[in-house]
Amino acid sequence: MRRSLAGLTFTPLRLSSPRSLLFMSSSLPSSAGKKPKQATLARFFTSMKNKPPGGSSSPEKATKHKLESGINEINSEGASAIKKLKHVSAVQTPVEPSDMSSNSSSLPSSAPSSGGVDASQKSRELTLKVEEEQGPIENDHYSSNIPYSEVCEVFNEIEATSSRLEIIRICSDFFTKIMKQSSKNLIPTTYLFINRLGPDYEPGLELGLGENLLMKTISESCGKSMSQIKLKYKEIGDLGEIAMGARNVQPTMFKPKPLTVGEVFKSLRSIAKTQGKDSQLRKVKLIKRMLTACQGVEAKFLIRSLESKLRIGLAEKTVLISLSKALLLHGGNEESSRVDDIPMDALESAQQKIRDAFCQVPNYELVINSCLEHGIMNLDQFCTLRPGIPLKPMLAKPTKAINEVLDRFQGETFTSEYKYDGERAQVHLLDDGTMRIYSRNGENMTERYPEIRITDFIQDIDATKNLILDCEAVAWDKEQGKILPFQVLSTRKRKDVELSDIKVKVCLFAFDILCHNGERLINKSLRERRDCLTKVTKVVPGEFQYATQIVTDNLDELQKFLDESVNQSCEGLMVKMLEGPESHYEPSKRSRNWLKLKKDYLEGIGDSLDLCVIGAYYGRGKRTGTYGGFLLGCYNQDSGEFETCCKIGTGFSDEMLQQLHERLTPTIIDGPKATFVFDSSAEPDVWFEPTTLFEVLTADLSLSPIYKAGSATFDKGVSLRFPRFLRIREDKGVEDATSSEQIVELYENQSHMQN
Ligand SMILES: Nc1ncnc2c1ncn2[C@@H]1O[C@H](COP(=O)(O)OP(=O)(O)OP(=O)(O)O)[C@@H](O)[C@H]1O
Ligand SMILES: [Mg+2]
Ligand SMILES: [Mg+2]
Numbered sequence: 001m002r003r004s005l006a007g008l009t010f011t012p013l014r015l016s017s018p019r020s021l022l023f024m025s026s027s028l029p030s031s032a033g034k035k036p037k038q039a040t041l042a043r044f045f046t047s048m049k050n051k052p053p054g055g056s057s058s059p060e061k062a063t064k065h066k067l068e069s070g071i072n073e074i075n076s077e078g079a080s081a082i083k084k085l086k087h088v089s090a091v092q093t094p095v096e097p098s099d100m101s102s103n104s105s106s107l108p109s110s111a112p113s114s115g116g117v118d119a120s121q122k123s124r125e126l127t128l129k130v131e132e133e134q135g136p137i138e139n140d141h142y143s144s145n146i147p148y149s150e151v152c153e154v155f156n157e158i159e160a161t162s163s164r165l166e167i168i169r170i171c172s173d174f175f176t177k178i179m180k181q182s183s184k185n186l187i188p189t190t191y192l193f194i195n196r197l198g199p200d201y202e203p204g205l206e207l208g209l210g211e212n213l214l215m216k217t218i219s220e221s222c223g224k225s226m227s228q229i230k231l232k233y234k235e236i237g238d239l240g241e242i243a244m245g246a247r248n249v250q251p252t253m254f255k256p257k258p259l260t261v262g263e264v265f266k267s268l269r270s271i272a273k274t275q276g277k278d279s280q281l282r283k284v285k286l287i288k289r290m291l292t293a294c295q296g297v298e299a300k301f302l303i304r305s306l307e308s309k310l311r312i313g314l315a316e317k318t319v320l321i322s323l324s325k326a327l328l329l330h331g332g333n334e335e336s337s338r339v340d341d342i343p344m345d346a347l348e349s350a351q352q353k354i355r356d357a358f359c360q361v362p363n364y365e366l367v368i369n370s371c372l373e374h375g376i377m378n379l380d381q382f383c384t385l386r387p388g389i390p391l392k393p394m395l396a397k398p399t400k401a402i403n404e405v406l407d408r409f410q411g412e413t414f415t416s417e418y419k420y421d422g423e424r425a426q427v428h429l430l431d432d433g434t435m436r437i438y439s440r441n442g443e444n445m446t447e448r449y450p451e452i453r454i455t456d457f458i459q460d461i462d463a464t465k466n467l468i469l470d471c472e473a474v475a476w477d478k479e480q481g482k483i484l485p486f487q488v489l490s491t492r493k494r495k496d497v498e499l500s501d502i503k504v505k506v507c508l509f510a511f512d513i514l515c516h517n518g519e520r521l522i523n524k525s526l527r528e529r530r531d532c533l534t535k536v537t538k539v540v541p542g543e544f545q546y547a548t549q550i551v552t553d554n555l556d557e558l559q560k561f562l563d564e565s566v567n568q569s570c571e572g573l574m575v576k577m578l579e580g581p582e583s584h585y586e587p588s589k590r591s592r593n594w595l596k597l598k599k600d601y602l603e604g605i606g607d608s609l610d611l612c613v614i615g616a617y618y619g620r621g622k623r624t625g626t627y628g629g630f631l632l633g634c635y636n637q638d639s640g641e642f643e644t645c646c647k648i649g650t651g652f653s654d655e656m657l658q659q660l661h662e663r664l665t666p667t668i669i670d671g672p673k674a675t676f677v678f679d680s681s682a683e684p685d686v687w688f689e690p691t692t693l694f695e696v697l698t699a700d701l702s703l704s705p706i707y708k709a710g711s712a713t714f715d716k717g718v719s720l721r722f723p724r725f726l727r728i729r730e731d732k733g734v735e736d737a738t739s740s741e742q743i744v745e746l747y748e749n750q751s752h753m754q755n
Contacts, residue, residue, distance in 0.1 A: 142266050144185040146178050148259035151192055152301045159312040167314065171322030172329075179330050183372050186323075187365050188265035193319050195310050197269050199363040201390050201442040205272045209306055211669055211689065213280065214239055214287075218303065221288040222246035230670070237674055239307065244300035247291065256293040264290060268305060311674055315638050324354040327371045353379045359392045359587035360385040360522075362442060384520055385587070387428045387466040390438035391514065392588030394470075396574060396596040398607035398746070402558050405575050405595055409553070415526070415578045416558060417547040418565040419596060420509045421486045422474035423731055427508065429454050429467045437473075439731050448492070449473065449506060450499050457508075457537050457544035463517075464536060470512035470585075476505045476542050483507070483569040486727070494730065510537065511547040511574070514585055522585035526578050529585070551578065562599060572598040590742075605701060605746050609634070609720070609738040610693045610729045612642050614676055615684030616664065617649075619657070626661040631684045632694060632723070633676065634709045635737040642690060643740055644678040645709035645718060651697075651725030667691050677708040693729040693737055698722060701747045710744040718747045 154174050158167050171193065178185040191197060197205040218239065219226045224246045232242050267290055271283045287306060294302055304310050328342055328350045357367050357379040370383040385391045399405050424440040435454040437446045458464050475489035476482075484504070492504050513533040514522050521529050539545050548568075550561050562573055577583040577593040586593070601607050611632035619628030629649035633642035652660070667689040672678065676687070698720035707717035 142188040142191075142262055142269070144178075144182070144188045144260060144262035144265070146181070146185050146189065146261040148261055148264045148302075149296060149298055150174075150178075151189060151261055152297045155301050155310065155312050155314075156297050158314050162313070164318060167318055168322050168325070171314075171319060172325035175322060175326035176329055179326060183330070185261065186326075186368055186372075188261050190319065190323060190364050190368065191265055192261065192305065193314065194316050194364070195305060195308055197265075197272050199365075199389075199442075201362070201438065201444060203444060204275070205269070207268070207272050207306060207308055209271070209283065209287075211239070211307075213284065214303060214306060217284050217287050217291065218243045218246060220284075221291045222299075223250050234670055237671055238304075238311075240300035240302075240304040240311075243291065243294075243303040244297060247294050247299040248296070256295070258295070259290060259293050259298065264302065264305075271306070309640070309673075309675060311640070313639060315640060317638070320354060320358065321351055323368070324350045324376060327354070327368070327376045331371070331375045331377075350376045353377060356380065356587075357383040359589075361389055362392055363389060385468065385515055385522065387430045387468055387515060388436065390426050390428070390442040390444075391468070392442070393424060393426065393440055394586050394588070394594060395590040396594035397590055397592050398601070398605070399575075399595045399597050400602055400604075400606040400749075402555055402562070402597065405558070405597060406553065406555065408592065408595060409575065409577065412580075412582070413551065413578045414553070414575055415549050415551045416561055416573045416575045417511055417549040418509075418568065418570040419572045419574045419598065420472040420474045420483070420547065421569065421571045422472045422489050422506070422509075425449075425471045425473040425508060427452075427454065427469040427471055427510075429458070429464065431466050441731065441733060441736060443731075445494075448494060448497050450497055451502055451505065452508065452543070457540050459536055459538050465517050466515070467513065467517070467536060468515040469508075469510050469533070469537070470514060471508040471510040472547075473506045473508055476507035478505055478542055481542060485569050490727070490730070505542070507542050508544050509547050510544065512585060513537075522587065524584070525580060526576055526583040526585075547574075562597065566599045571600070572596065601697065604697060604699055605750055607746070608695050608697050608726055609743070609746075610695050610732055610736070611645065612690045612734050612737045613664065613688055613692045613694060614642055614644070614678075614690055615672075615687045617647070618685045622654075623657060626657040627664070627686075628657075630660075630694070631678070631682065632696070633678075633737070634740050634743050635735055636677075636712075636740040637735075641675045641677050642673075642734075642737075643708040643711065643717065644676070644682060645707050645743065646696075646698075646720040646723045647682065648694065648696060648720075648723045648725055650723065656725075664688055664692065677711070679706040679708065682706045690734040693732050693734060695726040695729050696720065697724045697726055701743070701750055703747075710740045710747070712740070713744050718743050 151174075154170060157170055161167050161170065175186060175189070178189055197207070215226060215229045215233065218224065219229050222243060229242060229246070232245075233239060236242065267286050271286050274282045274286070290302055291299060301310065325342070325347065328347065353376055354367065354371070357370070358364075361367055361370075361383050366389075367379070367383055370379055374382045399408070425445075426438040428436045428438070430436065435446065435452070436444055437449055437452065439445050455461050458467075473489070475484035475486070475492075477484050488504055489506065492506075493501055510533060512526075513529050513536065514520070516532055516536055521532060524532075534546065537544065548565070550557070552558060552561075558573075565571075565573055573596070575595045575597060582593045596607065598607060611634055613630050614633050615631035616627035617629040617631075618624075619626045629647050631644055632646050632648055633644045635641075636643055668686050669689050670687075672683075672687050673690075699722040701718050702721050703714055703716040704719040705716050707719035709718045711717040
């Protein structure tokens with residue numbers, strides 16, 4: 001981080017880089033009034049690279065004229081940029097980071113002034129200051145001296161590549177290369193590749209940077225006006241490209257010190273972890289510090305990382321496969337071995353090992369370190385579920401009739417449990433006696449349930465060192481001793497819950513045990529796990545109970561059991577394989593060994609869908625002043641895109657519409673995101689940043705030319721007929737929306753049933 005000013009090289013002002021063309025509307029030879037595609041832009045800029053101002057390689061006449069007028073514009077921009085430089089040189093000129101910070105106005109007043117203080121001392125004091133504000137700086141943890149530019153070059157290559165196999169090759173070659181320098185490089189690099197700042201269960205890793213804040217930061221640190229940025233954003237819809245364009249035409253007095261992967265990743269984490277007073281200001285400062293050091297394509301990917309969207313078509317699955325290749329190679333003894341030399345079956349089993357390990361320990365750092373230490377093929381022995389880390393819960397497949405269930409489990413022993421309508425709760429007891437409760441998403445929600453005391457429902461607390469239970473937390477009516485509907489549970493506060501706040505009690509309904517005293521139980525049969533569960537825990541009525549269950553394959557009994565479950569405020573049944581390997585607990589998997597049978601949806605497609613709100617239509621008549629309808633999309637897990645599947649305007653109360661108006665209006669964006677796949681005939685009045693999921697009911701699914709869900713499978717998209725709003729899904733993130741793959745499967749099952 002420390003470098004004296006004398007060590008910085010001087011770069012001549014670059015006032016006429018072709019990149020500045022980004023800021024000239026309709027200046028592109030190919031644009032002809034149309035919105036230029038990003039790829040076209042990129043190609044154009046590449047071809048223009050290193051050409052002198054005015055284009056001595058004589059572009060076509062018309063283009064030449066445009067170029068010249070562009071250059072005039074650039075020159076005047078350059079002049080005004082120089083003017084600004086005089087005023088705020090510290091912010092505009094990329095100098096050494098610690099210098100910048102100490103000059104910046106947002107630093108606490110007690111910070112040392114730059115005059116007369118030795119640079120290293122200053123930097124030390126600054127470090128202390130930051131630690132004081134943000135907690136200890138993770139110095140060693142995520143260190144990597146790999147130039148950030150190398151990662152960005154790889155991103156650029158991936159962006160231009162459509163073949164998944166080729167992308168895997170690019171990634172695994174890169175991972176192999178950086179591991180040769182130091183295996184430590186792999187962790188921060190992997191996180192940059194998957195666009196995350198740590199494991200999902202680590203609190204406080206939301207960057208929380210609105211589009212406007214980013215635009216303002218780009219505008220301030222790249223010397224462009226806010227209106228220029230906004231205009232450009234309307235046109236190309238990508239702040240990354242805009243930042244890159246602006247950054248690369250910006251006059252720079254000194255050649256900035258190149259960014260490293262370690263610095264960028266740690267700064268991103270610091271930005272997320274910055275809280276409290278002036279946090280926005282401090283976040284902006286950290287971004288500016290990086291942005292002013294960006295060169296080439298770095299600004300593009302830095303900004304996209306700050307938006308938490310790389311948009312290079314790199315799915316997490318692909319990264320995981322590439323990682324397994326690189327780690328397998330790294331673990332091999334021969335220096336010269338190449339990915340191509342690895343036998344196919346070894347590769348496949350390595351991939352399976354890393355996927356399984358990740359479902360049990362969803363933490364790249366732990367998985368990678370375990371691979372490095374014990375070898376990827378031994379992951380299943382060393383990298384396994386443990387109390388304190390939420391494993392990815394097993395999921396169920398929907399069914400539409402008891403007959404379907406009976407067909408599936410024919411000749412097998414299976415069990416049916418009530419399907420409680422609350423929130424999934426993975427309850428962990430740690431060796432130190434603390435309890436943690438994790439949501440379906442692995443979010444730590446212990447503080448939401450201050451009334452739950454694990455010691456109350458453990459048989460022998462001295463003999464129980466640790467455990468993991470799978471439960472559903474359900475609202476409970478203490479007086480009447482019965483379950484309350486989900487709507488009541490959702491009235492509970494989600495943050496800063498004090499015991500005195502609690503008006504609605506919850507009861508945990510346990511249905512599985514996954515680990516007990518360090519022993520993993522997921523590869524035991526459900527029957528064995530149930531036995532263990534009832535041995536280790538005990539029922540405390542209204543606080544901790546077991547899911548009501550039955551073992552029968554008689555249709556009438558099942559029907560009766562289903563009706564009873566519904567009478568007791570449950571949603572229906574969960575039907576599970578009870579014995580044999582198929583009854584093992586399969587973390588993260590939506591398995592056909594668990595089927596859900598939801599009473600309310602038997603008429604429809606068997607289940608509700610959780611869809612992301614990406615746009616809205618203004619309300620008319622009675623709904624004037626709120627939104628009257630919403631555009632919803634499912635999530636394509638391979639491409640990271642939201643594909644539209646319906647408009648919805650039914651099922652909302654007036655209060656809900658009011659509440660949604662207040663909640664969604666601040667998330668309005670200027671235009672659709674590049675990740676929205678929609679048809680122009682169904683454009684909404686406003687677009688939203690994806691933040692909210694609606695759980696919706698549908699009569700059935702049909703193919704439609706104006707929607708896009710699953711359109712990679714069919715020519716048309718799958719859409720919902722007569723969708724009806726049920727509730728907001730507060731416990732799912734936008735990427736947990738019903739996937740395109742699921743919608744396709746539901747559609748196919750429905751057509752299959754109809755035929
Ligand atoms: N006896 C039970 N066994 C397993 N899960 C149960 C049981 N009772 C209630 N559940 C809940 O049912 C959920 C599965 O069905 P549900 O449709 O509610 O899932 P979801 O959260 O909407 O997710 P998705 O629709 O993606 O499967 C589980 O995640 C769990 O929260
Ligand atoms: Mg549920
Ligand atoms: Mg659901």
